[in-house]
Amino acid sequence: MAQTQLEEIASRISDLNKWRDIFSFHGLEISNGAHQPGRGNTGDGTPAAGEPRGLQPPDPSCAIPVPLLVPVDAGGQPISLDMAMGLRKLLLGKVSHVFSCEWTKAHFRFRQPCSDLAYGLEADKGGTRAILMAVQAHIIRHLLFGRNTAETHLERLQGVGRGEQGEALAAALTELLWAAGGGGRATVCLVTTATHFVPCGDYRADSFTERIQLFEFWEKAAAQEFISDHINCFRGKGSHGVILFVYSLLFSRTLERVQEDLKGTATPLLKLSLGSISCTQVCPGLRTPQVPIWLCSLCGRHGVLFSTNSLLLSCWRAERVFHLHFYNGQQEQIKPTQLTIDTHSHHWEEDQREDTSSPGKRRPPVEMAIRTKWAGATVSWNGTEPFF
Structure with missing residues (x-):
């Protein structure tokens, strides 16, 4: 009888661990959205007494689809808490600030292939449009002038299919990252299946920054091939593709050099205004x-x-x-x-x-x-x- 009870207890523990792994895998244990009043919460978004910081009610909009997550053993360097805090301070000013829903949902999505605007990215209203249009400029440059072709007319842009859209996006992202790295290096940030550090202090978890893996390249062609192989990690729905690209830009430049570029000012790169976040720097x-x-x-x-x-x-x-x-x-x-x-x-x-x-x-x-x-x-x- 005792043996049967022990087996039942062991089975239940196994089930609990299984579900814990599933929720952890999908990033459902943390949230970057607005907190709802209820048990374990003060009602204004502040964790109740005794509730650990960073462990918030789950926000389904932050869950990244499984196909867009790279395996933890794919190589590269896992992000550290210090790196994540550095990103937050540069981008948002404080480590307790997180991206709005507008930013977390933003990714690189094209118009209908082989249509009048097949070359164009869709850009929602808000701060992400500055980033998307900067990439758009390089997409057009690649399609018109970046290849050995005599077809430099609008019809050439309108004939772009889905495959060429991905190719042009990969080329544009690579060009910008390579320029950020001074023409000698590029860093690509992707989201893995594992969380690399435990949030502490004022740092507020957002379910994807803690899973970032950094892949560094010293040859431009290798970087473009890698981005092309993982292009859906930037253009897929739910990928947080725009944020991943911004992270990649900063790490390609290095956080230290970005701080030098800002000349020691405390002004964040992204501006918070009435709950929205807008981009304040466009390449001169x-x-x-x-x-x-x-x-x-x-x-x-x-x-x-x-x-x-x-x-x-x-x-x-x-x-x-x-x-x-x-x-x-x-x-x-x-x-x-x-x-x-x-x-x-x-x-x-x-x-x-x-x-x-x-x-x-x-x-x-x-x-x-x-x-x-x-x-x-x-x-x-x-x-x-x-x-x-």
Whole structure:
């Protein structure tokens, strides 16, 4: 009888361990979302007395799908508590701050393959758009000018299939990480199946930072091949792909060099405002590009202006009358926006014919941005309703 009871107890303990492993594997023991009032909680999101910090009610939105998790023995270096705290301080200012739901859900997702906007990433409203549009600029550069092809026209971009989308994304991410590493190294961050450290102090767990594995590369081609092999870890739903890329950027640069870049200021890279997080740094090098692609910030909204003519910036004749395409990733944009730029028209005559007495008369920000490069140029929207 005693033996039977012991076997039953052992069986129940085994079941408990099994479920504990399952919940731990899926990251359900911790949360980065808002806490709901209830037992074990003070009602304002603060852990109740005696409740361990970091062990919060689970948030299903933070659970990463199994196919997007790499095995713990895949190589690389596991993140440490010090590394995680360094990331938090640089990005959010405090180790107790965590990413909003908007950021945790953000990943690199393309428009429908082989469509009018097949080359474009979808960008939700919020702070992640700055990151997505910076990557978008490099995707367009790769598709138009980064390969040995004479097809540098919009139709070439529209014919992109799912495979080419992944290839272009891998090339864009690699290019940016390699540049962040000074042209000699790149670090890629992926999420593993295991938690690498136990949160302590003011550090607040978020269910994925604690599982980061760092993979370092000293050859650009090897880095791009690795990213290409794991591209779904950045573009898959639930992958936290945008955050992984930001982490990879910082580790490619190294946290120490990023601090030096900030000149010792305590201002975080990401700005918290009314519960949302927005990006405050856009690469100034993109203002004077080697190819005709510009990353623009227009009244706080980011987008990409580009030309399919590689000679636009090197031949003055090409700058008389030419086309620019604008893409901002918003769901409202369902077709390409082509603008015709005329740098030799008499725009002031057109201005005199317009009724300037009407209240609220103003130019679209896209036009104003174009005129910072080509002063006095007229901009035709070719039937598209101008947007602000």
